[in-house]
Amino acid sequence: MSELDPRIHQVLDGELPLERLPPELQATVLRLERAAGLLRAAPAPGSVTGPVLAALRRPRGSRGRRLFRWLTGRHAVTIAMRPVWSLAVAAVLAAVVLVPTHGAGPLLGAQEGIAQFVGHFPGARSVDVVGPFTDWRSGVIPLRDDNDDGVWSAVVVLPAGAHEYMFVVDGERWIADPLAGRYVSDGFGRQNALLIVRPAGR
Amino acid sequence: MSGFADVRPPDAEVIARILAGDSDAFGILVRRHEAGLLRFATRMLGSADAAADAVAEGLIRAYRHLATLDDPARFRTWVYRIVANRCKSHLGRRSAQGVSLEEAGPVPDPHDGEAELERAEQLALVERALTTLSAEKREAFLLKHVEGLSYEEMAAITGERIPTLKMRVHRAREALLEALKEHR
Numbered sequence: 001m002s003e004l005d006p007r008i009h010q011v012l013d014g015e016l017p018l019e020r021l022p023p024e025l026q027a028t029v030l031r032l033e034r035a036a037g038l039l040r041a042a043p044a045p046g047s048v049t050g051p052v053l054a055a056l057r058r059p060r061g062s063r064g065r066r067l068f069r070w071l072t073g074r075h076a077v078t079i080a081m082r083p084v085w086s087l088a089v090a091a092v093l094a095a096v097v098l099v100p101t102h103g104a105g106p107l108l109g110a111q112e113g114i115a116q117f118v119g120h121f122p123g124a125r126s127v128d129v130v131g132p133f134t135d136w137r138s139g140v141i142p143l144r145d146d147n148d149d150g151v152w153s154a155v156v157v158l159p160a161g162a163h164e165y166m167f168v169v170d171g172e173r174w175i176a177d178p179l180a181g182r183y184v185s186d187g188f189g190r191q192n193a194l195l196i197v198r199p200a201g202r
Numbered sequence: 203m204s205g206f207a208d209v210r211p212p213d214a215e216v217i218a219r220i221l222a223g224d225s226d227a228f229g230i231l232v233r234r235h236e237a238g239l240l241r242f243a244t245r246m247l248g249s250a251d252a253a254a255d256a257v258a259e260g261l262i263r264a265y266r267h268l269a270t271l272d273d274p275a276r277f278r279t280w281v282y283r284i285v286a287n288r289c290k291s292h293l294g295r296r297s298a299q300g301v302s303l304e305e306a307g308p309v310p311d312p313h314d315g316e317a318e319l320e321r322a323e324q325l326a327l328v329e330r331a332l333t334t335l336s337a338e339k340r341e342a343f344l345l346k347h348v349e350g351l352s353y354e355e356m357a358a359i360t361g362e363r364i365p366t367l368k369m370r371v372h373r374a375r376e377a378l379l380e381a382l383k384e385h386r
Contacts, residue, residue: 002376009372012347032375035328035382036347042325044237045250048258052232055262056225130294137291166294171287171361172338174294 004028082146083118086155090114093200113160113197117143117167119177122150124169131165131192133158138168160199164192210234214274221269228265235278236261238349239285245344246289248333256292260285276358282349283359286341293337331381339374346371 010016011029018026093114117129127143134140143152164184167175176183180193211230219227236257243253264281271280332340345351345359346367353364360367 002380004372004376004379009375012375013368013371028379031382032347032379034324035331035378036343038321038325038328039241039245039332039344039348040350042241044240045244046240046254048236048240048254048261049229049232051254052258052261052265053226053229055258056228056265136294138294168294172290 008032082144083151083153086116086153090116090155109200111160111199112157113200114155115158115163115195115197116153116155117141117165117177117195118151118153118179119143119167119175120151121145121167121169124150124152126170127152128168128171129154129156129165130168131163133163133165138171143167158197160197163195163197165195166192212275213277217268217271217274217277220265225265228268231277231281232261235281239281242282242344242349243285243289245329245332245348246286246337246340247292252292253289256288257285260288263288279351279355279358282345282351283361286359289341290337327382328378331378331384334381335374335377338370339377342367342370343374343378 005025005028007016007021008025008028011018011021012032018029021029119127121127124145127145128134128138129141129143130136130138141154141156143154145152165177167177169175176191177193180195182194182196183191184194185191213231213234216227216230220231239257239260240250240253243256244250247253247256260281264277264284271277332343335343341360342356345356346353351359353367356362356367357364362370
């Protein structure tokens, strides 16, 4: 890709008048402005006013009812803590689950297990794990790097089974966990990492 | 339109009405901003349907969190940020940085005039070139040159620093020109 004369950028950024450029550079500026103008002038497709207002008018139910729905629905539950503590907690939970008990039930549901996500992303400002369990939205399960060593981690409780996931670094770079070991095609030519969560009750 | 003063109430005034209980006033904000948001989301996602979903979700989210908006005068940049994030999630779900041209632009009607047809062809060319840019560059170019936002506003939307955005816009211009040459 060839770099443009910096004066072209200055004109487009409003830092230099167009007339100060030689004609051949002016032509490049006008070409870019015309391209943007075409995109600007194209009519926006459709309208969302109706569906948005209809959705907002639909009763959402009382706060208590929404809380009940949230509590009874399936969600990933985030436990954010220092990696060393997360390992300790995982060990304790594993001990509780693995050591036979007499009558006492496990801490987790029979169909839930503990998943630890760890990734090395030096210099990252934020790292999230996303998957079907977050509806592929970032911001639901943030990883933490409390000692700024570039190692980001989170421990979460997930339903037992196979979970596809990706890391989202700085809110925009989607990365399949290089340490996952298992991957599945996402159907678009790339791969998602795959995690198998075993039921804690077994 | 020229010659008439803009008598539309500013966003902050509309938001004050909504927060005071006049929820229907949100329709004013939706109608005011949806064209730009849909234009932006359609170019980002390459699909009018996906764009409509992203914008509708973004606007509903904005309504539900309106009380948390620190500066109501900045509603426009705030709602762009929400919709831009919805677009990123959507692109991530598809795990494809590129967008298809499937629904990116209207097909010219042969009954249109010659000038209109030529314009439609040029638009299709620019749209095709735009799809070759990475999502980051596409976003930067669209916000700067199509939505006409300042670098400060872009920083508020994307969470990036201004020098980073400037560099991204520069690279986007170069990539777009290159792609336009190839698609000519």
